[in-house]
Amino acid sequence: MSLYDYIIKKVSRCITLAPFMCMILVCSCRTVKYIPVESKADSVVVEKLVEVQLPPDSATIRALLECDENGKVVLNWLDIANSKNAQAQLTIDSLGNLLAKMNTQPDTVYLPSKEVTVTKKVKEPYPVEKELTRWQKIRLNVGGWAIGIVIITVLIVVGKLVYKLKKKEGGVL
Numbered sequence: 001m002s003l004y005d006y007i008i009k010k011v012s013r014c015i016t017l018a019p020f021m022c023m024i025l026v027c028s029c030r031t032v033k034y035i036p037v038e039s040k041a042d043s044v045v046v047e048k049l050v051e052v053q054l055p056p057d058s059a060t061i062r063a064l065l066e067c068d069e070n071g072k073v074v075l076n077w078l079d080i081a082n083s084k085n086a087q088a089q090l091t092i093d094s095l096g097n098l099l100a101k102m103n104t105q106p107d108t109v110y111l112p113s114k115e116v117t118v119t120k121k122v123k124e125p126y127p128v129e130k131e132l133t134r135w136q137k138i139r140l141n142v143g144g145w146a147i148g149i150v151i152i153t154v155l156i157v158v159g160k161l162v163y164k165l166k167k168k169e170g171g172v173l
Contacts, residue, residue: 003165044117049110059088059102073098 064076075092082088089101132140 003168007161042119044119046115046117047112048115050113052109052111054085054105054107054109057083057086057104059083059086061088061090061100063090065098 060079060081062079064078065073066076068074073092078090080088080090085105087103089103091099091101093099
């Protein structure tokens with residue numbers, strides 16, 4: 001048998017087996033498909049009091065005090081400017097004493113506030129198909145190794161054929 005007949009025989013065998021190998025690859029095991037699961041965010045609303053500092057307030061009092069002919073102090077005119085949170089009062093009693101009173105609200109106010117806490121639970125997707133058995137996993141691993149061995153063998157055989165053809169033609173590489 002000549003080299004040409006040998007190569008033709010091998011090629012025709014590969015062409016015959018190619019459709020079957022393609023069917024085996026197409027119909028092989030499928031990967032496990034994961035379906036994503038919706039994750040809902042849970043929120044908790046908590047009401048609490050928040051401390052708020054008020055700006056400082058002031059009041060302005062301007063008065064003109066004079067002495068009369070008897071030596072007593074007399075209030076000639078009075079101007080009081082009060083702000084929102086400060087109330088000033090100025091009075092003179094019957095003995096001529098000047099009395100000043102100032103009423104202020106507290107500097108700190110507590111206001112209600114809503115605090116939202118979001119707790120998000122991460123849900124992982126779960127497999128739809130059943131897991132592979134130990135025997136199926138072994139078959140998959142052995143199949144991978146077998147494909148590698150077949151490829152290496154084919155490369156070696158093709159390399160030897162090329163080497164023989166070159167040697168036959170009369171020259172060594």
